[in-house]
Amino acid sequence: DAGVTQSPTHLIKTRGQQVTLRCSPKSGHDTVSWYQQALGQGPQFIFQYYEEEERQRGNFPDRFSGHQFPNYSSELNVNALLLGDSALYLCASSLRSGAQYFGAGTRLSVL
Amino acid sequence: AQSVTQLGSHVSVSEGALVLLRCNYSSSVPPYLFWYVQYPNQGLQLLLKYTTGATLVKGINGFEAEFKKSETSFHLTKPSAHMSDAAEYFCAVSVDSGGSNYKLTFGKGTLLTVNP
Numbered sequence: 001d002a003g004v005t006q007s008p009t010h011l012i013k014t015r016g017q018q019v020t021l022r023c024s025p026k027s028g029h030d031t032v033s034w035y036q037q038a039l040g041q042g043p044q045f046i047f048q049y050y051e052e053e054e055r056q057r058g059n060f061p062d063r064f065s066g067h068q069f070p071n072y073s074s075e076l077n078v079n080a081l082l083l084g085d086s087a088l089y090l091c092a093s094s095l096r097s098g099a100q101y102f103g104a105g106t107r108l109s110v111l
Numbered sequence: 112a113q114s115v116t117q118l119g120s121h122v123s124v125s126e127g128a129l130v131l132l133r134c135n136y137s138s139s140v141p142p143y144l145f146w147y148v149q150y151p152n153q154g155l156q157l158l159l160k161y162t163t164g165a166t167l168v169k170g171i172n173g174f175e176a177e178f179k180k181s182e183t184s185f186h187l188t189k190p191s192a193h194m195s196d197a198a199e200y201f202c203a204v205s206v207d208s209g210g211s212n213y214k215l216t217f218g219k220g221t222l223l224t225v226n227p
Contacts, residue, residue: 056214
């Protein structure tokens with residue numbers, strides 16, 4: 001049974017560019033959450049998707065947007081990249097009120 | 112709003128010694144509590160969780176944690192450390208509203224070093 005998979009594993013972009021990160025949830029899970037983990041910090045909640053709708057959002061600007069597809073997979077989009085967006089982006093999936101299971105993450109470097 | 116404080120950004124123990132990683136939480140409603148482990152260049156792996164019921168929770172790899180409401184604590188312990196336990200450990204809190212699973216709020220993490 002495949003766990004949570006994220007792509008790509010690493011990404012290098014320059015300031016001002018746009019990026020799309022992808023996540024496939026664990027089989028049977030219907031909820032996807034995205035987190036940003038800066039170096040040396042704990043993960044920070046970006047937003048959560050359920051039934052293709054954003055259900056809750058953390059303290060992140062509108063440059064961060066997402067989408068959930070009918071098969072429950074999800075994308076995270078970041079526009080107008082800043083140097084400070086460099087981080088590990090983690091996707092977690094869950095089944096409604098169950099525990100969240102994380103993927104290995106996408107390491108984004110903004111130059 | 113919920114918050115988590117992990118006491119000690121770095122804990123060092125000898126192999127075979129007791130591991131104790133401290134976590135205190137703040138929540139205005141009954142919390143769900145979690146411990147995750149992160150190995151270098153990897154994602155987070157769930158060690159254990161407390162939702163309701165028994166306050167002593169057993170997890171994977173010999174770890175356990177006890178929910179103490181009066182102390183607002185959820186400390187992680189392991190009787191005997193192994194070299195393979197060296198990693199970063201995160202405590203997290205969530206609340207369940209209407210059967211929905213909302214965001215995890217994480218602590219800043221504790222780096223565990225195990226010395227031979």
